[in-house]
Amino acid sequence: MRSSSGAHxxxxxxxxxxxxxxxxxxxxxxxxxxxxxxxDYVPTLFxxxxxxxxxxxxxxxxxxxxxxxxxxxxxxxxxYRAFIWNRALRLFxxxxxxxxxxxxxQFVNGQSLSSYAYSIAKGAIFPSLPNGGxxxxxxxxxxxxxxxxxxxxxxxKLWLLSVIAAAISLRLFLYHEKGEIQSLAYWTIIGRIDxxxxxxxxxxxxxxxANRHIIALLIIVVFTIIYWYFDFQGGFYKxxxxxxxxxxxxxxxxxxxxxxxxxIAWYDNSFSHSKSGLSKFIGRIGEYSYSIYLLHFFxxxxxxxxxxxxxxxxxxxxxxxxxSVVFFVLMTIPGYxxxxxxxxxxxxxxxxxxxTPYGGRETQGINAxxxxxxxxxxxxxxxx
Numbered sequence: 001m002r003s004s005s006g007a008h009x010x011x012x013x014x015x016x017x018x019x020x021x022x023x024x025x026x027x028x029x030x031x032x033x034x035x036x037x038x039x040d041y042v043p044t045l046f047x048x049x050x051x052x053x054x055x056x057x058x059x060x061x062x063x064x065x066x067x068x069x070x071x072x073x074x075x076x077x078x079x080y081r082a083f084i085w086n087r088a089l090r091l092f093x094x095x096x097x098x099x100x101x102x103x104x105x106q107f108v109n110g111q112s113l114s115s116y117a118y119s120i121a122k123g124a125i126f127p128s129l130p131n132g133g134x135x136x137x138x139x140x141x142x143x144x145x146x147x148x149x150x151x152x153x154x155x156x157k158l159w160l161l162s163v164i165a166a167a168i169s170l171r172l173f174l175y176h177e178k179g180e181i182q183s184l185a186y187w188t189i190i191g192r193i194d195x196x197x198x199x200x201x202x203x204x205x206x207x208x209x210a211n212r213h214i215i216a217l218l219i220i221v222v223f224t225i226i227y228w229y230f231d232f233q234g235g236f237y238k239x240x241x242x243x244x245x246x247x248x249x250x251x252x253x254x255x256x257x258x259x260x261x262x263x264i265a266w267y268d269n270s271f272s273h274s275k276s277g278l279s280k281f282i283g284r285i286g287e288y289s290y291s292i293y294l295l296h297f298f299x300x301x302x303x304x305x306x307x308x309x310x311x312x313x314x315x316x317x318x319x320x321x322x323x324s325v326v327f328f329v330l331m332t333i334p335g336y337x338x339x340x341x342x343x344x345x346x347x348x349x350x351x352x353x354x355x356t357p358y359g360g361r362e363t364q365g366i367n368a369x370x371x372x373x374x375x376x377x378x379x380x381x382x383x384x
Contacts, residue, residue, distance in 0.1 A: 010275055011268045012068055013286030019060040020289040021328050023132070026054025027300045028324040029317060036308040036315045039237045043317055046228035051321055053227060053235050055186075058135055059256035061293075062192050065139060066199025067264050073150060073354065074203065080147055082353035087143055089346045091136050091290070095129070097342055098294050102130045127187035131297040134187055141189040142196045149200060157204045163197050164254060171250045182243040185253050186236075195257035202261035209262060210269035216262060223259035288335030295338060296331055303327045 029037040029052070043052050050056060099120055106116050119128040127134030152159040171190065175181040185191030202209065209216060230248065233239050239246050273279055285292070307314055307323050314320040 009068070009071070009268065010279065010283045010286075011271070011273045012064060012264070013283035013289075014273070014279070015060065015064050015264055015267065016286035016289040017282050019057040019064065020285070020292050021324075022051060022054040022057030022060065023293065024054070024296050024300060024328045024331070025051045025321060025324040026057070027296065028304045028327065029054075029320045031301045031304060034237075036304055036313075037317045037320050039235065041317055042228070042232050047221075047224045048317070048321070049228040049231040050224055052317065053231050055236055056227065056256055058132075059192075059195050059253065060260050061135065062138070062142075062195040063199040063257050063260040064264055065142065066196035067203050067261060067268075068199075069146065070153070070200040070203040074153065077355040078147075078150075079351075079353045079355065082351040083146075084143060086350045086353060087140070089350055090343070091139070093346045094291060094294055094338060094342050095133055095136060098131050098133065099129070101298070131294050133294070138187075138189050138192045142193070149197065153200065153204070157201070160197050160201045164194050167191075167193050167197075168251060168254060175247060175250055180243045180245050180249070182246070182249040185249040191249070191253040194254045195260070198254070198257035198261040199264065202265045206265040206269045209265040212266065213270065216266035216270075219259055219262050223255070226255060285329075285332055285335070288332055288339050291335040291338035291343065292328075292331045295334055299331070300327070 030039055034040075037052075041052065043049055103113065103116055103120075107113055119130075123129035123133060123137055125137070127137060129137060149160065149163070152163075167190070171181050171185060174184060174190070181191075230239075230252070233246070233248075234244070236242070236244075239248075275283070304314070304320070304323070312319075314323055
């Protein structure tokens with residue numbers, strides 16, 4: 001979506017839409033118990049393993065965050081308090097609404113509200129927020145350490161590689177201590193930090209990736225083959241159980257971040273993306289993706305059950321994927337209203353957090369260059 005500086009990158013909205021669809025399809029096809037498609041199913045067409053293991057869409061979201069914030073902030077001085085204020089305005093209003101809805105539902109069902117309140121309180125540190133809210137906890141952990149990463153980038157682009165090496169080493173150590181690392185690699189910053197950092201890292205080298213279509217596509221194909229093998233070995237829940245004792249989880253977050261970061265940098269810098277027609281429609285889905293992500297938990301499992309029991313058998317994975325497309329598009333309707341009436345009003349309270357080279361702040365809004373047109377230096381700062 002449009003940032004507080006007025007910047008808008010429709011290509012990245014396309015990526016958001018894809019990530020949201022991957023997660024939606026994962027839940028639509030499998031739910032929480034392998035219904036209507038069993039968890040041990042493996043697609044014959046190997047690229048579809050990305051949907052069969054659609055939880056990897058979260059990794060795409062995380063990598064995109066690292067890429068986007070580097071694109072917005074790289075080489076610039078920021079007001080950190082204003083930055084955190086803006087991120088809170090972006091994420092918390094809808095999250096609060098979702099937390100209240102889930103709480104009301106638990107109360108109606110006679111479940112303990114004290115236990116629920118405790119899980120919400122823990123959500124500042126642990127992955128305990130409902131409806132995918134755990135990923136917001138991880139995002140905010142990233143925001144806390146983002147200034148350090150920006151400082152490292154200012155020193156050397158290669159310094160970020162030391163963060164990845166340290167993260168892999170930590171997961172290796174914890175794996176030997178605990179006997180498994182999936183629970184930390186998937187649900188916490190201990191695994192997700194690779195994805196944020198790789199998004200930041202490959203933004204720096206975007207010029208080397210732009211228009212390298214064969215290399216980018218080859219990396220994507222290899223990644224889908226690796227993910228097919230991961231799926232074949234049991235995937236998220238069946239390797240051989242959850243949490244998995246497989247050492248693959250030590251490096252799986254890194255593999256995801258590497259492939260997605262290259263894919264994002266390639267897609268963002270290799271094509272001229274139309275702002276009309278299908279491109280605009282997919283971009284809109286990307287704008288509403290946060291609402292779709294948090295709200296789809298209320299409907300996706302019931303939708304799959306309804307189709308499977310009332311319309312047709314969708315235990316065939318490919319048929320279930322087609323139906324997931326239908327319901328994903330339908331989710332844009334509540335996604336729009338959620339964005340329009342819950343998210344957007346709070347976005348008006350955002351502050352500019354990027355400082356210009358001349359000591360001021362970037363002027364907000366799409367008319368910033370016109371308002372600064374009297375002074376060439378101010379106009380150039382507004383364009384930046």
